[in-house]
Amino acid sequence: MSEAPDRRPDGVERVALFVTCVGELVEPDVPVAAVRVLRAAGCDVDVPEGQTCCGQPAWNSGFTADAARVAGTSLDALERAVADGADAVVVPAGSCATMIRLYWPQLFSLAGDEAASARARALGERVWELTELLDALPDDRLGLGSVAPCAAVYHQSCHMLRELHVAEQPEALLARVDGCDVAEWAAADQCCGFGGTFSVKLPEASVAMADEKLDVLPDGTEVIVGADASCLMQLRTRAGARGMQVRTEHIAQVLERALPDDGGADT
Amino acid sequence: MSEHGDRAAFLDRIRSRQGRPAGGGPHPPPPAPDVVPELAYRTLDGVDHDDPFALLPVFVAAARAAEATVDVVDDEVPAELLLRFVGDHDVRTAVTSREPEAVALGGALAAAGVSVAPYDREVAAAADLAITSATHGIAATGSVVVDSASAGSRAVSLLPKIHLCVLPITRLVASHADVLRGQQRPMPSGRVLITGPSRTGDIEQRLTLGAHGPVALHIVVVR
Amino acid sequence: MTNEWPLRSSTLRERTATAVDDPVLRANVGAATDRFRTKRTSALARLHDPDALRSAARGVRGDILADWAATLELLADNVQANGGHVCWAPTGADANDYIASVARRIGASTVVKSKSMATEETGLNEALAAAGCDTVETDLGEWIIQLAEEHPSHIIAPAVHKNRDQVADTFEAKAGMTERVTEPTELVAFARRELRRRFLEADLGITGANLGVAETGSVVLVTNEGNARMVTSMPRVHIAVMGAERIARTWDQADLVLGLLAKSGTGQALSSYTTVLSGPRGEDEADGPDEFHLVILDNGRSDIAGTEFAEMLNCIRCGSCLNVCPVYHQTGGHAYGWVYSGPMGAVLTPLLASQTGHGPGEDHHVGELANASTLCGACMEACPVEIPLQDLLLGLRRRNAEHAGLAERSMWRAWAAAWSRPGAYGASATVATKARRLAPLLGRLPGGSRWTDGRDLPDLPARTFRQRWDAGDV
Ligand code: SF4
Numbered sequence: 001m002s003e004a005p006d007r008r009p010d011g012v013e014r015v016a017l018f019v020t021c022v023g024e025l026v027e028p029d030v031p032v033a034a035v036r037v038l039r040a041a042g043c044d045v046d047v048p049e050g051q052t053c054c055g056q057p058a059w060n061s062g063f064t065a066d067a068a069r070v071a072g073t074s075l076d077a078l079e080r081a082v083a084d085g086a087d088a089v090v091v092p093a094g095s096c097a098t099m100i101r102l103y104w105p106q107l108f109s110l111a112g113d114e115a116a117s118a119r120a121r122a123l124g125e126r127v128w129e130l131t132e133l134l135d136a137l138p139d140d141r142l143g144l145g146s147v148a149p150c151a152a153v154y155h156q157s158c159h160m161l162r163e164l165h166v167a168e169q170p171e172a173l174l175a176r177v178d179g180c181d182v183a184e185w186a187a188a189d190q191c192c193g194f195g196g197t198f199s200v201k202l203p204e205a206s207v208a209m210a211d212e213k214l215d216v217l218p219d220g221t222e223v224i225v226g227a228d229a230s231c232l233m234q235l236r237t238r239a240g241a242r243g244m245q246v247r248t249e250h251i252a253q254v255l256e257r258a259l260p261d262d263g264g265a266d267t
Numbered sequence: 268m269s270e271h272g273d274r275a276a277f278l279d280r281i282r283s284r285q286g287r288p289a290g291g292g293p294h295p296p297p298p299a300p301d302v303v304p305e306l307a308y309r310t311l312d313g314v315d316h317d318d319p320f321a322l323l324p325v326f327v328a329a330a331r332a333a334e335a336t337v338d339v340v341d342d343e344v345p346a347e348l349l350l351r352f353v354g355d356h357d358v359r360t361a362v363t364s365r366e367p368e369a370v371a372l373g374g375a376l377a378a379a380g381v382s383v384a385p386y387d388r389e390v391a392a393a394a395d396l397a398i399t400s401a402t403h404g405i406a407a408t409g410s411v412v413v414d415s416a417s418a419g420s421r422a423v424s425l426l427p428k429i430h431l432c433v434l435p436i437t438r439l440v441a442s443h444a445d446v447l448r449g450q451q452r453p454m455p456s457g458r459v460l461i462t463g464p465s466r467t468g469d470i471e472q473r474l475t476l477g478a479h480g481p482v483a484l485h486i487v488v489v490r
Numbered sequence: 491m492t493n494e495w496p497l498r499s500s501t502l503r504e505r506t507a508t509a510v511d512d513p514v515l516r517a518n519v520g521a522a523t524d525r526f527r528t529k530r531t532s533a534l535a536r537l538h539d540p541d542a543l544r545s546a547a548r549g550v551r552g553d554i555l556a557d558w559a560a561t562l563e564l565l566a567d568n569v570q571a572n573g574g575h576v577c578w579a580p581t582g583a584d585a586n587d588y589i590a591s592v593a594r595r596i597g598a599s600t601v602v603k604s605k606s607m608a609t610e611e612t613g614l615n616e617a618l619a620a621a622g623c624d625t626v627e628t629d630l631g632e633w634i635i636q637l638a639e640e641h642p643s644h645i646i647a648p649a650v651h652k653n654r655d656q657v658a659d660t661f662e663a664k665a666g667m668t669e670r671v672t673e674p675t676e677l678v679a680f681a682r683r684e685l686r687r688r689f690l691e692a693d694l695g696i697t698g699a700n701l702g703v704a705e706t707g708s709v710v711l712v713t714n715e716g717n718a719r720m721v722t723s724m725p726r727v728h729i730a731v732m733g734a735e736r737i738a739r740t741w742d743q744a745d746l747v748l749g750l751l752a753k754s755g756t757g758q759a760l761s762s763y764t765t766v767l768s769g770p771r772g773e774d775e776a777d778g779p780d781e782f783h784l785v786i787l788d789n790g791r792s793d794i795a796g797t798e799f800a801e802m803l804n805c806i807r808c809g810s811c812l813n814v815c816p817v818y819h820q821t822g823g824h825a826y827g828w829v830y831s832g833p834m835g836a837v838l839t840p841l842l843a844s845q846t847g848h849g850p851g852e853d854h855h856v857g858e859l860a861n862a863s864t865l866c867g868a869c870m871e872a873c874p875v876e877i878p879l880q881d882l883l884l885g886l887r888r889r890n891a892e893h894a895g896l897a898e899r900s901m902w903r904a905w906a907a908a909w910s911r912p913g914a915y916g917a918s919a920t921v922a923t924k925a926r927r928l929a930p931l932l933g934r935l936p937g938g939s940r941w942t943d944g945r946d947l948p949d950l951p952a953r954t955f956r957q958r959w960d961a962g963d964v
Contacts, residue, residue: 019955021909025919026948028955032964047959052915058902060865060884062891066906073910102293109291110888158866163293191816195864200940202861204507207944208516208820209864233948240946268570271588272578277788278559280580281734284796285558294870294878296801299553300546303742306749307538329759386776388724392690408759420776421723425716443760447745452568454706454768456778457723462760465716469631469647470674471654472522478630478678479685480716480763 009088009128009136014044016081018074018091018100018127020229021053027229033256034092034130040259041134041142046086050077054099059107060196068111071104075116079123089127092252094160094228097129102163129160131227131251135169139176145260146178152254153185153217155226155235161189170227170251177258183221187213194234210238214246223247225254305444308407316441322406323488326439329409333463334476335484344372344433344487349379352485356429358395362386365419366400368433368489373398386419391426397481399424400433402458404488407442410462411486416455424461430481432461434488495641497827497839502858509821515651519643519822522650526813529757530872536759547750548876550743551804558795561704561739562786568707572769574782582612582789589614589696589729590621592783596727598623598693602685604711604718605629606698607645607807608731608787610829611842614696626688628717630681637664643823645830646755646809651822685717695721695779699732700751700806702784703744708768709784710744712751712761719763728779730767734786735803747806750874755808790842798885802837804875811869811879817862826859833869833879836862840886857893860886919954 015038023031031047038045055071058064078089078100091097104120134142154174160166174182193199193209200206213235217224224246226232232248239246310329315321327337338348352358353376361383363373376398377383383398384390391397399418401411411432415421424430440446443460465480476482496505509515534540554561566576579585585608593601601623603609615636618625627636631649635642638660642648649657654672661667667680697718701710709730711718722728738744752761771778794803812818812832823831828839836859843856860883869879891899908914941947958964 024955026950028951028953028958031955032958035964047956050912052909052912058906060887061902062884062887062889062894063899063902063906064888064891066902069906069910073912073915077912106292158864158868162867162871191864191866191868193816193864195866198861198864202503202506202817203940203943204503204510205817205820205825205862206864208510209816210945212816212820234945237941237945237948241944268573269575270566270570270578271576272580272584274563274566274576274578277578277580277734277786278563280788281559281562281792281795284792286556286796286800291798292878292881292884294876294881296552297545297549299549303550303740303746304543304546306543306746309536309538333759333762388690388777392686410760410764415775415778416772419774421771421778422719423776425719425723443749443764444745447748447766448741450706450708450741450766452571452706452768454572454708454766456572456767456769456772456775458766458768459719460760460764460766461762462758462764463762465714466762467630467678467715468756469629469634469649470652470657470677471518472525472647472650473674475675475678477682478715478717479628479682479689479720 009133010138012043012087012133012137014046014086015088015090016078016086017045017047018051018078018089018096019047020091020093020096022229023092026233027250030092030229030250030252033250033252034090037134037142037252037255037259038090041137046081048077048081054096055107056096056099057196059099059103064107064110068107068113071107072116075104075120075123079119082123082126087126088133089123090130090133091127092130092250094129094157094164094166095230097127098159098163100124101127129164129166129227131170131173132164132166134255135172143260144176144255144258147180147254147257149179149181151220151222152180152182152225153221154182154188155192155224155231156189157226157228157231158191160227173251173255174225177254180254180258183218185216185218187216192231192234194230199234207238210234214239214242214244217246221246223249225249225251227251305442308442311407311441319436319439322439322441323436326404326406326409329407330463330486331409333409334466335409335463335486337486337488339488339490341490343489344375346375346379349375353379353381356395356483358429360394361396361398362391362394362423362427364399364423366417368400368435369398372433386423388422391423394427395429397423397427397430398433399430401438403446404434404439405443405446405460406439408462410443410460412446412458412460414455415457421457424459425480428477428481429483429485430464431485431487434486436488436490495828496824497855500827501855502825502862505825505827506821506862509825514653515822516820518651518653520819522644522647523813523819526755526757526809530754530810530813533753533757533759543746543750544874544876547746547874548804550746551875552801554737554739554743555735555795555800555803557739558735561737562734564739565702565704565707565737566786568704569769569784572707574707574769574784577783577785579785580788582787585612585731585785585787586614586617588785590617592727592729593618593621593623593694596693600688600692601625601694601696602628602688602692602721602725604697604713604721605632605648606696606731607829608698608733609696611789612787626685628685628689628721630678630715633681633685634660641824642829643831644809644812645807645832651824689720689724692725693727695725695728697721697728697730699730699736701744701747702732702737703741704737704739705741706768708766710748711765711767712748712763714756714762716763719765722765722767722779723777726779727781727783729783729785731785731787734788734791751806751808754810754872754874794841799837799841799882801877802841802882804877805834805838806875808874810872810874814868814872816866816868817864826862827855833863833883836860837879837882837886857886857890860890916956919956
């Protein structure tokens with residue numbers, strides 16, 4: 001299986017953020033937090049104009065040409081940012097990072113655009129999932145303080161875990177946050193049941209999958225932390241419908257809250 | 268020996284399409300390895316694969332893990348062990364395979380009052396005990412190998428309630444690779460790698476021994 | 491029975507909804523898959539570098555099928571050299587006809603079978619019934635569902651959806667059990683007695699084949715119960731029905747594949763019985779069949795070769811992908827509607843169905859199986875031959891999209907038109923946030939209103955990210 005390439009992040013200073021459509025539309029607090037955390041880690045953050053969505057909804061539904069059309073727009077935007085000097089493209093969502101890094105080359109190739117496929121492959125080398133980059137940075141670049149004490153669990157999203165092989169990094173970061181007490185969760189690496197259009201094509205199975213995770217939350221869990229806003233939305237809205245008192249929070253938001261008041265790094 | 272259906276058409280259809288799987292996705296297939304790797308069992312770490320005495324403890328542990336029982340004896344099977352076995356399992360009738368080790372043990376059992384007969388389908392189906400001898404013991408998996416050619420039948424180790432298998436220690440090998448790889452024609456018509464007694468988990472995943480075959484497998488390793 | 495496969499008469503959603511609603515089924519399937527999964531993990535942990543072995547096995551399977559025809563030819567020659575008969579069966583009907591003709595020739599009245607999915611594909615039992623044979627499935631799980639007239643719910647544990655009381659009910663109603671017992675050991679003992687009788691009286695034994703090994707003309711059968719050994723040693727005639735792709739050229743290759751099979755499926759080091767059969771009864775042997783036949787079944791398989799789905803032919807039917815699949819975990823096998831279930835079924839069923847007249851047919855229900863996945867990738871990670879099932883599922887969805895209705899196509903086209911233009915994307919985002927409800931967006935997806943049963947609607951923010959960024963509030 002392909003492992004995450006061994007990339008050296010030490011020199012990363014200018015990053016381009018890929019907001020993602022869920023970040024843009026549904027959960028803007030997530031990309032906002034990502035920007036602030038990256039800045040605190042000494043990065044100069046740009047949000048390239050012209051980006052939209054990675055194309056995943058259509059790709060996962062089999063509509064290659066439509067997916068390529070949308071992805072092409074974002075490819076153009078991200079490529080421009082790299083040309084303008086960005087060292088890395090950072091994505092605060094495991095599944096969008098997977099889409100860009102793993103599936104874009106195939107997507108463009110199937111859509112008949114080999115040139116775009118090659119460009120996507122080259123771009124992919126610079127694409128990082130947010131926690132993957134933050135964890136790879138030297139610890140002293142990102143000072144993390146404390147948050148109000150909370151009983152948390154961490155949800156490992158599928159693409160991040162199995163396609164990007166970003167498994168340990170999020171919890172390693174959370175371990176650096178005082179007050180965020182991450183408990184063992186038997187179902188941590190189980191799929192949340194979202195799966196994009198799966199959640200509406202087979203809603204009964206989708207809800208049952210969420211339930212299976214929620215059923216085994218450790219007693220007293222206050223917050224489910226994850227790195228994919230869409231998984232968290234699935235878990236939160238199901239928990240809400242069941243009347244469960246559990247919140248969800250993207251890891252970028254936890255890290256943001258943990259930033260020392262001076263903004264972290266002393267750059 | 269005969270052949271039915273249209274071989275050429277069948278194969279032409281395949282030939283017109285076969286080839287390496289088309290890639291393109293993010294998980295391209297690897298090339299075939301030059302040498303097909305053997306499974307490397309951790310239990311064999313540091314064990315001399317050619318030394319049956321070194322393999323013995325590995326074999327015993329693996330066989331027991333597969334719900335077999337094992338005795339290790341020095342030379343021939345001691346009478347007291349036999350008597351205990353016969354008593355514990357209430358063995359009254361037995362059939363033997365054709366191997367000399369099995370026949371010899373059958374003789375000893377007969378002397379202990381068990382009614383022992385050579386293999387016959389109907390007799391075996393009603394017998395308490397089957398006595399066979401293994402062509403190999405596989406240390407990594409705790410399996411014994413029984414051949415129809417040397418045993419004289421396919422089902423002698425299958426039909427009776429209990430299977431007692433004699434394994435001379437010199438026949439211990441490290442892994443199934445040592446048995447399976449390098450097989451050539453002519454083959455015995457039936458060869459079976461037996462790993463523990465017959466079992467099923469089909470009802471509520473509850474492990475139940477003795478589904479269609481023996482409820483117990485007892486291996487006697489002779490040093 | 492094939493005519494009654496639910497695939498023909500219901501939608502995937504209907505079947506999954508029914509399954510999810512059945513607490514007994516979910517509990518049983520959940521417990522079974524959890525147990526298989528745990529055992530698999532520990533079985534593989536006893537090996538050095540199991541992932542490298544899986545990858546090697548993938549390469550080896552690819553290598554075998556790159557030379558598919560020649561390997562089959564060698565196998566067929568060696569089977570005959572061993573004194574066996576070979577039948578080339580391009581379709582399920584060809585296989586059934588051949589087997590029925592053998593049964594008639596030898597005047598078979600009782601036929602015993604050990605579990606074979608290839609013959610479920612072909613509907614062999616009905617063909618044998620038509621030929622006047624009484625056919626008995628002898629794998630305990632298969633026997634239970636044969637008696638209950640149900641379908642298998644797991645490829646290696648067909649009756650996994652039934653609990654002990656349901657099994658006892660079936661035995662009472664259909665197998666003449668007069669004194670009801672419900673302990674699994676007692677139920678197994680009952681089955682042993684009943685089936686022992688059938689083994690001894692049977693004229694014809696039919697098995698599948700886990701692997702055909704070309705260099706010696708052998709067929710390998712892997713079972714735990716010992717029923718396949720009974721089927722291949724008691725009756726006068728043994729017929730093995732092998733999917734044409736289930737082959738290895740050499741024993742080196744077979745050793746690797748067999749070494750991984752039981753560890754991946756049931757989590758055993760090896761199954762109780764790994765049986766290597768090479769022809770009919772040998773000289774001087776007291777049992778075993780007088781005749782051995784190998785039926786080599788295509789039934790749509792060759793059509794998969796050379797396509798982007800070719801790696802599906804590498805499948806060794808271990809069941810591992812079912813055990814790790816979070817969707818299967820909720821639904822069990824019936825939701826897939828046909829012989830095969832779980833991720834491998836979601837891929838294989840549409841592939842076979844579109845290419846044979848003997849699969850589930852070509853109606854719209856078949857392709858939608860590709861939707862029975864969140865593409866979580868757990869299946870590939872567990873597959874002993876590393877089939878990239880998630881990629882194959884995506885491929886099937888692309889194929890489905892080519893046949894999609896106008897509404898769905900227009901929806902995606904409109905989506906692409908808007909979201910490929912940053913201006914329009916920004917506008918749609920703004921509209922949506924103004925509405926402060928996700929409903930308008932969801933409503934445009936196929937079946938979008940299905941979100942709200944069981945889930946709250948997410949609240950939309952007052953401003954999009956871009957609005958905040960442009961306002962300098964980030
Ligand atoms: S696809 Fe892989 S995991 Fe699934 S049954 Fe086939 S070989 Fe086993």
